[in-house]
Amino acid sequence: MASFCLFLFLLLLLLLAAHGAAPVLGFTRSDFPPEFVFGAATSAYQYEGAVAEDGRSPSVWDTFTHAGKIADKSTGDIASDGYHKYKDDVKLMAETNLEAYRFSISWSRLIPNGRGAVNPKGLEYYNNLIDELVKHGIQIHVMLYHLDFPQVLDDEYGGWLSHRIVEDFTEFADVCFREFGDRVSYWTTIDEPNVGPIGSYDSGIFAPGRCSEPFGVTKCTAGNSTVEPYIAAHNMILAHASATRLYRERYQAVQKGVVGINVYSFWTYPLTNSTADIAATKRYQDFMFGWTLEPLVFGDYPQVMKTNVGSRLPSFTKSQSEFVKGAIDFIGINHYYSVYVNDRPLKEGIRDYAADMSVYQRGARTDPATSEYLPSVYPDDPEGLQFVLQYLTESYGGLPIYVQENGKASSNDILDDTDRVEYLKSYIGGTLTALRNGANVKGYFAWNFLDIFEFLGGYQSGYGLHRVDFNDKARPREARLSARWYSGFLKNNDIFVQSKIDDKGLVARQ
Ligand SMILES: *[C@@H]1O[C@H](CO)[C@@H](O)[C@H](O)[C@H]1NC(C)=O
Numbered sequence: 001m002a003s004f005c006l007f008l009f010l011l012l013l014l015l016l017a018a019h020g021a022a023p024v025l026g027f028t029r030s031d032f033p034p035e036f037v038f039g040a041a042t043s044a045y046q047y048e049g050a051v052a053e054d055g056r057s058p059s060v061w062d063t064f065t066h067a068g069k070i071a072d073k074s075t076g077d078i079a080s081d082g083y084h085k086y087k088d089d090v091k092l093m094a095e096t097n098l099e100a101y102r103f104s105i106s107w108s109r110l111i112p113n114g115r116g117a118v119n120p121k122g123l124e125y126y127n128n129l130i131d132e133l134v135k136h137g138i139q140i141h142v143m144l145y146h147l148d149f150p151q152v153l154d155d156e157y158g159g160w161l162s163h164r165i166v167e168d169f170t171e172f173a174d175v176c177f178r179e180f181g182d183r184v185s186y187w188t189t190i191d192e193p194n195v196g197p198i199g200s201y202d203s204g205i206f207a208p209g210r211c212s213e214p215f216g217v218t219k220c221t222a223g224n225s226t227v228e229p230y231i232a233a234h235n236m237i238l239a240h241a242s243a244t245r246l247y248r249e250r251y252q253a254v255q256k257g258v259v260g261i262n263v264y265s266f267w268t269y270p271l272t273n274s275t276a277d278i279a280a281t282k283r284y285q286d287f288m289f290g291w292t293l294e295p296l297v298f299g300d301y302p303q304v305m306k307t308n309v310g311s312r313l314p315s316f317t318k319s320q321s322e323f324v325k326g327a328i329d330f331i332g333i334n335h336y337y338s339v340y341v342n343d344r345p346l347k348e349g350i351r352d353y354a355a356d357m358s359v360y361q362r363g364a365r366t367d368p369a370t371s372e373y374l375p376s377v378y379p380d381d382p383e384g385l386q387f388v389l390q391y392l393t394e395s396y397g398g399l400p401i402y403v404q405e406n407g408k409a410s411s412n413d414i415l416d417d418t419d420r421v422e423y424l425k426s427y428i429g430g431t432l433t434a435l436r437n438g439a440n441v442k443g444y445f446a447w448n449f450l451d452i453f454e455f456l457g458g459y460q461s462g463y464g465l466h467r468v469d470f471n472d473k474a475r476p477r478e479a480r481l482s483a484r485w486y487s488g489f490l491k492n493n494d495i496f497v498q499s500k501i502d503d504k505g506l507v508a509r510q
Pocket residue numbers: 212213223224226227
């Protein structure tokens with residue numbers, strides 16, 4: 001009897017261990033299923049350069065950077081010169097053992113008037129890039145839209161602020177599905193619809209730089225921080241659903257691909273276990289994830305958003321609700337850090353998104369609180385990624401999830417980026433723990449493959465596995481330690497990846 005009890009006790013321990021698997025320290029590529037993909041990402045405006053070449057028209061980011069809005073006054077005019085160097089870069093991806101590559105399409109390169117005629121040179125560039133990836137056996141993940149909105153449509157009707165965007169976005173997506181869908185199976189419609197509208201229309205730090213007093217972090221000449229972010233996000237959700245439905249009706253049977261949307265993700269811990277802080281944490285998650293995902297999975301915005309935002313939050317008609325509900329095959333997340341959240345009473349008077357959320361947040365427990373858009377420090381927290389993956393699986397019907405961006409910045413000069421190696425290793429470990437705990441995660445993309453123009457920081461800091469020398473016209477690439485580490489990991493060679501990796505030994509062996 002005693003031994004039976006002991007047996008039960010041990011079984012219980014085992015079950016507990018299996019449920020809340022301990023953080024993974026040592027692992028190799030083969031601990032992940034073979035169909036799980038590992039890749040790296042870039043985006044069009046940040047990577048391509050050649051902004052005035054071969055018929056491309058400006059995006060709102062060309063206008064914004066040329067107005068001197070980036071701290072270092074930089075622009076994406078040349079960026080990493082990917083428009084000219086893509087062939088060598090794909091070769092470099094193959095040498096880095098990438099299994100997949102995520103890039104975005106410059107709408108104003110493909111369709112310079114925003115709608116209508118397709119630019120043959122733009123079409124040729126993306127066809128060539130895709131063919132090159134196919135040739136090297138690299139799985140292709142396309143982000144249709146990554147912040148670089150065509151200036152011509154912003155001028156015409158205010159871009160995402162107008163319902164007219166739904167039709168134009170759908171037509172842009174249609175061109176991409178039709179032209180590239182024979183070789184592309186993974187489509188993400190929109191990058192960060194839960195953050196882009198805040199940067200663009202609330203704080204004003206993203207193009208087209210709109211905001212209103214007292215909310216912007218800069219002085220804006222036009223905008224309305226209290227309503228525009230909600231309108232833009234609403235139109236993004238409708239545009240996403242429209243493109244997804246089009247794909248399902250016209251292409252999916254033959255092309256067999258999937259269409260998802262991307263959300264930016266913090267993991268959120270309650271600062272204390274008080275009821276108010278736990279509710280504040282849930283509210284944060286509803287504002288961050290639920291804003292985009294609840295309509296697409298359940299057909300409407302989270303109740304707490306409807307309550308706190310009130311009439312400033314657009315509503316879905318019954319038919320719109322049915323139209324958006326279920327229009328999603330997978331969730332893409334961009335993930336970097338975690339935040340600690342505590343309750344902040346809902347402010348009377350005019351509010352923007354951050355005020356509507358009514359929380360204080362901080363990047364570390366000991367940090368001073370901020371009610372602003374972003375905390376000031378971000379310690380690494382690989383468990384945060386694990387928790388996000390588990391939370392999204394549990395909350396949104398078990399949809400497949402791709403980690404579409406994850407990485408850490410370093411100064412552009414640095415080649416021996418041991419920090420980044422530690423970061424990637426631990427976050428990939430967090431992904432594996434989530435997978436073992438039942439999260440439906442299907443892929444992981446490092447942000448990013450090489451140094452590019454960063455939307456907030458220009459060229460001062462990079463996230464690249466490969467360094468790009470932006471002071472050299474030829475934009476030469478040079479592998480960082482992280483590129484060598486990732487490549488070794490993906491080759492699944494005999495390097496045992498553990499928490500204290502022998503970085504020197506790894507370099508010596510390569
Ligand atoms: C923003 O829009 C709201 C709702 O239409 C309006 O009440 C408010 O006055 C506007 N604010 C500004 C700064 O234009």
